Amino acid sequence: MSEQDRERAEFRAVAERGKAAAAELAPLPRAAKDAALHAVADALLARSAEIVAANDKDVARARDSGTSEYMIDRLSLSEERIAAIAAAVRQVATLPDPVGESVRGNVLPNGLELRQVRVPLGVVGIIYEGRPNVTVDAAALCLKSGNVAMLRGSSSAFDSNTALVGAMQDALRGTAVPRDAVQLVPGTSRESVKHLMTARGLVDVLIPRGGASLIQSVVRNSTVPVIETGVGNCAVYVDAAADVDMAVDILVNAKTQRPSVCNAAETFLVHADIAEAFLPRALAALRDKGVTVHGDERVRAYGDDVVAATDDDYHAEYLSLDIAARVVDSLDEAVAHIRTYGSGHTEAIVTSSQPAAKRFVALVDSAAVMVNASTRFTDGEEFGFGAEIGISTQKLHARGPMGLPELTSTKYVVTGEGHVRG
Structure with a gap:
């Protein structure tokens, strides 16, 4: 088996576990999801030294490669920043659960009861650049809205993201939320990004976060539906x-x-x-x-x-x-x-x-x-949404800071009493 085939097989195994986890996660009540979020926050704090040590490796590589101090600031984690990230996770736990919320409903003239209710999107892939805080923000928002997070950060933050996802997955083991509800896409090559972008049927939607070149690459090359987040000019x-x-x-x-x-x-x-x-x-x-x-x-x-x-x-x-x-x-x-x-x-x-x-x-x-x-x-937390998944500049489904409701779709529930159509 070639290296490329091995990577593809490894990704597919991860994606299939994510798809299975989505089915387990979707019907869980708010209390179960909130308990999992608090467990994640506890784990981040307990393992902050380990996470910072992993981040130090990423920062050292970035400095050696001549990365600007502004981008290093985005990459860097400290125990104080991890504490703030954990606090943001706890804040997400306090937010209303959008799943099951009725968007609209009425009784039709024929007596059928019609309701449009919010449901999770399913498996949400997030492709983002060197900001490891996004790893936790995205996972927390996906979890609270009943979605599996399939995370693909930049190679520059690989050690940080591996440590963060490891802490979150270990935290989920003791909760009702499946461990595979938070997944890190395996590999650091461009091929691993392509695997995610073409995983139609396993991944329900992609959300790219980063510069114009990243976003346009995902929009143009993905076979998975994309919610486009935009550059900020x-x-x-x-x-x-x-x-x-x-x-x-x-x-x-x-x-x-x-x-x-x-x-x-x-x-x-x-x-x-x-x-x-x-x-x-x-x-x-x-x-x-x-x-x-x-x-x-x-x-x-x-x-x-x-x-x-x-x-x-x-x-x-x-x-x-x-x-x-x-x-x-x-x-x-x-x-x-x-x-x-x-x-x-x-x-x-x-x-x-x-x-x-x-x-x-x-x-x-x-x-x-x-x-x-x-x-x-213009920020999800400043708007009172909790940690945002991104800021959408498109006009379909979601626009602006994307909080919990924007991570849901809807389905119609129709209840009758033996109704048949004539």
């Missing part, structure tokens, strides 16, 4: 009627609070009528935080250190201390820029004008629109 528009102090605070927070994540601002647009009051202060505040601004000619007039922006800059998801900037002559021009260059993730307007805010909200076609608030709030 998020924009902050400073309207003519903005409060300058508020606008500076929101912009700096949106860009610098954690620049390596998808809801960080990558572009800001400034109405020409407020540019003279806003730009000198904004550029100074960003400069103090180490941000490089890539601006058009009108932005560059306010700062000698502003780099000339290219078309690629306006398309960019930097994930670093860089931001693109442009002066616009109207709200509609700002919206046109967002429609041309944005990724449909999150946009923000800063304004004291209610008509401007309403028009911006109506015209911007993104998963989330902020009015006088930072783009950094």
